[in-house]
Amino acid sequence: MVNQKYLDKAETLIEALPYIQRFNRKIVVVKYGGSAMLDEELKANVIKDVVLLKLIGFKPIIVHGGGKEISRWVNKVGMEPRFVNGLRVTDKDTMEIAEMVLAKVNKELVTLVESLGVQAVGISGKDGGLLQCHKKLSKGEDIGYVGDIEKVNPKVLQDLLEKDFLPIVFPIGFDTNFDSYNINADDAACAIAEAVHAEKLVFLSDIEGVYKDKDDPSSLISELHVHEAEKLISDGYVGGGMIPKLQNCIDAIEEGVNRVHILDGRIPHSLLLEIFTNKGIGTAILREDGEKYYNEHE
Ligand SMILES: Nc1ncnc2c1ncn2[C@@H]1O[C@H](COP(=O)(O)OP(=O)(O)O)[C@@H](O)[C@H]1O
Numbered sequence: 001m002v003n004q005k006y007l008d009k010a011e012t013l014i015e016a017l018p019y020i021q022r023f024n025r026k027i028v029v030v031k032y033g034g035s036a037m038l039d040e041e042l043k044a045n046v047i048k049d050v051v052l053l054k055l056i057g058f059k060p061i062i063v064h065g066g067g068k069e070i071s072r073w074v075n076k077v078g079m080e081p082r083f084v085n086g087l088r089v090t091d092k093d094t095m096e097i098a099e100m101v102l103a104k105v106n107k108e109l110v111t112l113v114e115s116l117g118v119q120a121v122g123i124s125g126k127d128g129g130l131l132q133c134h135k136k137l138s139k140g141e142d143i144g145y146v147g148d149i150e151k152v153n154p155k156v157l158q159d160l161l162e163k164d165f166l167p168i169v170f171p172i173g174f175d176t177n178f179d180s181y182n183i184n185a186d187d188a189a190c191a192i193a194e195a196v197h198a199e200k201l202v203f204l205s206d207i208e209g210v211y212k213d214k215d216d217p218s219s220l221i222s223e224l225h226v227h228e229a230e231k232l233i234s235d236g237y238v239g240g241g242m243i244p245k246l247q248n249c250i251d252a253i254e255e256g257v258n259r260v261h262i263l264d265g266r267i268p269h270s271l272l273l274e275i276f277t278n279k280g281i282g283t284a285i286l287r288e289d290g291e292k293y294y295n296e297h298e
């Protein structure tokens with residue numbers, strides 16, 4: 001008689017079959033950032049999940065941030081990090097630090113992927129002219145070298161995917177004068193997902209998902225139609241970094257990305273759980289005609 005434990009494992013693998021079929025050869029953009037990047041064990045788990053997606057036939061692209069690491073280095077050189085509406089005020093020195101730190105984080109992620117036997121290529125938004133931007137103002141205020149993405153040239157990503165590499169992107173771009181700009185990583189992930197016609201865009205953050213009431217963790221919302229997400233923002237239920245994140249989710253859905261999710265990067269393997277099981281973890285943002293499967297607070 002075969003041990004039940006092994007039968008359960010086989011069952012779990014078989015349960016994944018419809019999801020593997022659905023996403024076979026499809027592009028999945030994973031935005032990785034927040035404090036889930038600071039814990040080495042969590043980082044290794046996130047990378048293992050993405051490598052697994054790659055090896056079973058998905059086409060993942062990682063777009064990463066590293067805001068907390070940038071702030072650590074800004075502090076180290078005796079400066080004070082400053083944010084306006086979730087965006088880093090970026091003077092020339094901060095720009096230099098941001099680019100150096102993000103490039104370092106990028107090569108660490110490349111190394112982790114390579115150590116698992118998958119070929120990765122780490123690039124910035126400058127490479128292949130991927131992210132062309134102009135200076136972004138925050139409600140009219142000049143916040144320095146912060147970039148607003150104007151155009152995405154996805155050719156470099158398409159070529160890398162075609163040759164079976166796993167692209168890992170960090171959010172630094174240039175404008176038409178080739179001046180460098182610091183781009184919010186959520187903005188970069190959203191613009192890239194739209195440009196490559198991703199099937200799915202996943203934000204791995206350091207919160208369970210979107211709460212109906214930002215001060216009440218028991219109010220997690222499993223699924224949100226676009227108009228409901230818009231209403232949460234306009235009614236003031238969403239604050240801080242969740243405002244641009246949710247706005248990016250809305251934009252991505254409106255630009256044709258099929259599925260957009262905000263997940264808790266602190267939960268080990270939340271990416272696999274979301275993709276391969278029918279447990280609604282995190283928050284899914286749905287098209288207006290998208291059917292809801294879960295009830296709130298489930
Ligand atoms: N309604 C809400 N639901 C969830 N998080 C919210 C809400 N309103 C504000 N937030 C804040 O938004 C943060 C997530 O945005 P951010 O810190 O920019 O994430 P990341 O660094 O992963 O990109 C949460 O940690 C939380 O403090």
Ligand SMILES: CC(=O)N[C@@H](CCC(=O)OP(=O)(O)O)C(=O)O
Nearest residue numbers: 033034065066067087088184185
């Ligand atoms: C303009 C701007 O704010 N850029 C961000 C880029 C990194 C980022 O977005 O990192 P997380 O995703 O980890 O927050 C910054 O300098 O922090």
